Amino acid sequence: MERGGMDAYDEGSTARHGPDAPSTPTPPAGHEAPVDPSGPVEPFGTDGQRLPYPPREPRTGIAALSLRYQVGVALALAVVAIGVCVHLGMTFLHVAPANTVTRAHGKAVDDWIYPEFEQNWKLFAPNPLQQNISIQVRAGVRGPDGMTLTTGWYDLSAEDGRAIDGNLLPSHTQQNELRRAWDFFVATHDGENRPMGLRGALSEAYLRRIMVLRLTDDDAVRAATGGAGVIERVQVRSRTSNVPPPPWSREKVSTTPSYRELPWWKVARDEAEGGVR
Template identity: 50%
Template sequence: MRVWSKPARVVLVVAGVGLGACVLAFLGALFLHVAPANSVSKEYRAQVDWVVYPEFEQNWKLFAPDPLQRNVAVDARVQTVGPDGTVVTGEWRGLSAEDWAAIRHDPAPSHLDQNLLRRAWDFYESTHGEGDAQAAPGSRGQLAERYLERIALQRIGTGGGRVIQVQLRATVTAVAPPAWSREQVDTAPHVRELPWWPVQDADREGL
């Protein structure tokens, strides 16, 4: 049986205590993140966010879970111009359908496939409301448009020519309540088609 020297035991004890303290602090930060707002979580919000984001983000709250109650299918298409000046409008491409196909039957699905497009659309809705004529005041609305646009351009590519415009649409379908529920929900799909957005060379930088 190996006998540890006194300095080695001290190092092991200190390391164990430090590791345990880090684990408890991490679990405490996660608890404050999902717990209802309170004086402690408000006072240490910056520190909690530093620990949680972006790797450990949760989209639900402790004691009041708010699961997704709708399915959103985002499609995109581009308008291209060929060498002869011919303008061609491409077919709609199901971006959400591609993500769902990548997730289905995958025991360890990609975080990007699960959340990138969905969160981008949520961001757009939060800055534009029901109207699409223009973004909400400030830079957030423009950022939401550019974010969605770049995702579509990255997925679709050139489309067989020089892309001059891109368009997106979303089909939102509410999830039907369980059979035992008396809740009445409109499960008919609702389509929201965005206007065409012009594409500049700078919009494709870094893709």
């Protein structure tokens, strides 16, 4: 009986696993089979549910956004890229020698560049600037009583200089706004302060608006007018003085400052109320 039982068991095993399959011993009751560390292990969650194998990596960056936001980001990047390309192209055409494109579209290029992005090469000139030029302004302010008060001269260049001193990252406005606006005005006006062409009128409007904005934000002007005055007109002047030569130089220059005073400019109501930025 025992022999027949063993033969039956062997025959059943051979039928299930084949004649060449190795027999796997059955572990005793109460003991778990050892886990082969080299084999795949299917991950399970805390609730006992089987997780997808292998686990997905979490999405980061733009890929983590929904499709709608991805489209928005792509459009924004495309607009920025197009703007940068247009600006670089306009700047190249502005500084490049005269060519077919600039002869046909020179006005469009100038309208894009002037006055904020004008290019010049004074830093590399054979005779660099050897003068200190300060831009000063005063205003006629109408008070609440209807009387017009003329303020004193405000040295805006000195204010910018104080803001730059000790500042590791001074703004472009503090460094270049007044200087470039004044250079633009001088280049488009004759010695009698008369505009030469359409760019002359543009330079006047540009300089006037800068003066009005600076005066509107100036604490001294607000204090002088009680904070309720309206700027009706402005006057601009430049103070130019030669840079003294070094002690070892035999060059003699006058250090007496000279002034160039412009006529009074009326300020439009929208500009006086800060409507133009």
